[in-house]
Amino acid sequence: MSGTGNAEAGERVMLAHGGGGRAMREIIEREILPRFDNDALRPLSDAASLGYIEGRILMTTDAFVVKPPFFPGGDIGRLAICGTVNDLAVSGSRPVALTLSLIVEEGFPLAELRRVLDGAKAAASEAGVPLAAGDFKVVERGAADGVYASTAGIGAAPRGVEFDARLIRPGDAIILTGTMGDHGVALLSVREGLAFETPVASDVAPLNGMLFPLCDQALCVRCMRDPTRGGVAAALNEMAEAAGVTVVVEESAVPVARAVRWACEMLGLDPFHSANEGKALVFCAPDTADDVLRLLRSHPLGRNAARIGTAVTRREAPVIIRTAAGGERILDVPLGEELPRIC
Amino acid sequence: MSGTGNAEAGERVMLAHGGGGRAMREIIEREILPRFDNDALRPLSDAASLGYIEGRILMTTDAFVVKPPFFPGGDIGRLAICGTVNDLAVSGSRPVALTLSLIVEEGFPLAELRRVLDGAKAAASEAGVPLAAGDFKVVERGAADGVYASTAGIGAAPRGVEFDARLIRPGDAIILTGTMGDHGVALLSVREGLAFETPVASDVAPLNGMLFPLCDQALCVRCMRDPTRGGVAAALNEMAEAAGVTVVVEESAVPVARAVRWACEMLGLDPFHSANEGKALVFCAPDTADDVLRLLRSHPLGRNAARIGTAVTRREAPVIIRTAAGGERILDVPLGEELPRIC
Numbered sequence: 001m002s003g004t005g006n007a008e009a010g011e012r013v014m015l016a017h018g019g020g021g022r023a024m025r026e027i028i029e030r031e032i033l034p035r036f037d038n039d040a041l042r043p044l045s046d047a048a049s050l051g052y053i054e055g056r057i058l059m060t061t062d063a064f065v066v067k068p069p070f071f072p073g074g075d076i077g078r079l080a081i082c083g084t085v086n087d088l089a090v091s092g093s094r095p096v097a098l099t100l101s102l103i104v105e106e107g108f109p110l111a112e113l114r115r116v117l118d119g120a121k122a123a124a125s126e127a128g129v130p131l132a133a134g135d136f137k138v139v140e141r142g143a144a145d146g147v148y149a150s151t152a153g154i155g156a157a158p159r160g161v162e163f164d165a166r167l168i169r170p171g172d173a174i175i176l177t178g179t180m181g182d183h184g185v186a187l188l189s190v191r192e193g194l195a196f197e198t199p200v201a202s203d204v205a206p207l208n209g210m211l212f213p214l215c216d217q218a219l220c221v222r223c224m225r226d227p228t229r230g231g232v233a234a235a236l237n238e239m240a241e242a243a244g245v246t247v248v249v250e251e252s253a254v255p256v257a258r259a260v261r262w263a264c265e266m267l268g269l270d271p272f273h274s275a276n277e278g279k280a281l282v283f284c285a286p287d288t289a290d291d292v293l294r295l296l297r298s299h300p301l302g303r304n305a306a307r308i309g310t311a312v313t314r315r316e317a318p319v320i321i322r323t324a325a326g327g328e329r330i331l332d333v334p335l336g337e338e339l340p341r342i343c
Numbered sequence: 344m345s346g347t348g349n350a351e352a353g354e355r356v357m358l359a360h361g362g363g364g365r366a367m368r369e370i371i372e373r374e375i376l377p378r379f380d381n382d383a384l385r386p387l388s389d390a391a392s393l394g395y396i397e398g399r400i401l402m403t404t405d406a407f408v409v410k411p412p413f414f415p416g417g418d419i420g421r422l423a424i425c426g427t428v429n430d431l432a433v434s435g436s437r438p439v440a441l442t443l444s445l446i447v448e449e450g451f452p453l454a455e456l457r458r459v460l461d462g463a464k465a466a467a468s469e470a471g472v473p474l475a476a477g478d479f480k481v482v483e484r485g486a487a488d489g490v491y492a493s494t495a496g497i498g499a500a501p502r503g504v505e506f507d508a509r510l511i512r513p514g515d516a517i518i519l520t521g522t523m524g525d526h527g528v529a530l531l532s533v534r535e536g537l538a539f540e541t542p543v544a545s546d547v548a549p550l551n552g553m554l555f556p557l558c559d560q561a562l563c564v565r566c567m568r569d570p571t572r573g574g575v576a577a578a579l580n581e582m583a584e585a586a587g588v589t590v591v592v593e594e595s596a597v598p599v600a601r602a603v604r605w606a607c608e609m610l611g612l613d614p615f616h617s618a619n620e621g622k623a624l625v626f627c628a629p630d631t632a633d634d635v636l637r638l639l640r641s642h643p644l645g646r647n648a649a650r651i652g653t654a655v656t657r658r659e660a661p662v663i664i665r666t667a668a669g670g671e672r673i674l675d676v677p678l679g680e681e682l683p684r685i686c
Contacts, residue, residue, distance in 0.1 A: 229363025
């Protein structure tokens with residue numbers, strides 16, 4: 001039988017697996033279809049049919065080059081799916097379909113490719129979103145670092161729901177759906193070989209189940225953002241800049257896991273700059289903040305949700321931290337070179 | 344001014360450009376937005392709003408690792424946009440929006456990144472499709488080979504148009520919209536350093552303008568396919584297998600550029616196995632074949648369109664070539680390792 005054994009233990013990805021011929025069909029039929037089977041993907045057409053979609057359509061894409069591809073709490077497959085699901089969820093939409101493109105280095109163990117696909121599959125199942133299309137390319141040894149992934153997704157927003165940072169007004173409440181900085185610290189710890197009593201795991205998770213109930217106009221949510229690369233600092237700065245307000249954050253109100261806080265001190269890292277992959281920032285009208293918090297805390301991923309600050313009339317900087325000691329400091333955007341390949 | 348000079352000649356992509364911080368915003372604001380500006384992209388939200396879309400929605404994705412990234416007739420940016428536009432077009436849909444994710448090696452010259460973006464921009468303009476979202480990641484020197492691209496796209500198919508290879512019936516006509524094998528030969532020639540009197544240029548082009556008029560139910564088009572990786576051979580085999588028919592191709596009727604034919608002989612390559620990036624195979628009812636041909640030839644990209652064969656009741660193989668000499672040979676699918684990184 002042609003190709004028998006390609007899927008056996010110890011086998012590795014070959015250039016032919018990405019060539020568009022028989023070897024590629026084998027990978028698709030053995031590894032992709034059984035995991036992700038759904039009506040849109042099954043025909044393996046040039047483009048997957050999603051049928052007629054109601055609502056305003058949103059679209060997003062992300063590339064993932066996370067190093068290492070397997071880390072405490074997740075892997076590049078899970079990360080890729082969650083990243084795109086979360087971009088759609090914080091935009092006020094229900095994710096409808098995802099795509100996944102992999103670029104794999106020749107010689108990458110098939111067993112590890114399967115772990116990546118398993119991670120993607122589990123995340124897509126948790127999110128309840130079908131993988132409608134994919135692609136698979138192989139480059140020579142040394143022309144990639146294991147595996148890279150790109151995802152795209154489309155979502156449908158209910159009529160009337162249009163989150164926009166420009167809707168933020170002075171007085172609005174700022175809610176963070178859980179502890180800050182876990183993903184960045186998990187990655188950095190494993191890279192630096194740090195050992196903690198309680199190891200820090202990435203928070204990577206699909207947020208659509210928790211966030212979609214907030215797409216209810218009565219809750220007066222202005223906008224949401226998932227603070228990934230650049231952390232809470234970058235997300236708050238962007239939102240404050242877009243809204244023309246200043247965001248004042250009460251440092252003592254921001255949930256940070258003890259191990260993350262400790263690791264950040266050791267690594268000289270500001271947890272506000274550390275990436276998150278399963279958290280959202282929610283800006284809402286002050287009088288609905290309690291309802292938003294209650295909804296978030298009723299979901300397993302939101303049980304540590306906290307109101308961390310307030311939008312005020314523009315001051316000397318977009319984001320100001322009020323420290324536990326009562327002082328104030330400006331929270332700047334990281335330049336971007338501290339943590340390459342964090343996602 | 345912070346960061347001044349990053350965009351100057353001689354500058355190179357740095358890890359920080361992909362980090363999600365200030366350096367990345369500079370790249371986006373200087374290089375991405377001015378080129379691709381449109382209503383969906385401009386807000387740089389987590390997900391781009393495409394509004395309400397009529398019709399059946401189709402979605403597709405592709406990864407591009409073409410080597411070298413610049414080749415006669417195109418570049419990886421043009422290729423990425425056209426590949427996704429064409430997948431949507433052969434599926435009977437009008438492309439509505441595209442996404443582009445780049446993975447760039449640290450040290451890649453900014454001038455070359457600009458050429459890639461220019462190529463993508465020109466192709467998107469030719470296709471008339473907005474780039475709605477993008478991402479940009481940088482990996483260390485040696486962790487990629489210059490630049491890789493992933494695109495995704497969604498299209499809208501008119502009600503009633505559902506191309507499907509399973510609709511092909513014995514007697515159906517098979518039309519190729521132009522010369523075969525140009526892209527594969529262009530790539531291989533530049534890699535092997537072959538010099539021709541007339542250099543072979545890739546055919547990479549967006550086909551939606553030529554193909555959308557065929558989405559008219561009166562033309563009885565059964566299905567279309569763009570014969571990329573694996574060439575016309577792979578595409579015909581897949582379609583014949585899906586339909587349960589045999590495809591008989593008249594070799595003398597298949598348009599092949601003289602330089603491509605000559606290069607294939609030198610390289611020991613079958614032009615049927617050579618990739619195309621600006622061609623489509625169209626299966627239609629025999630009595631509408633002339634109308635389809637006329638429509639195709641009225642478009643600049645279709646002036647060499649030709650009827651190359653006929654579907655017949657299943658015979659001993661899915662694809663059979665009738666040679667100029669009157670013999671027959673089976674046209675098989677390439678295994679896939681002959682031409683890595685052709686797209």
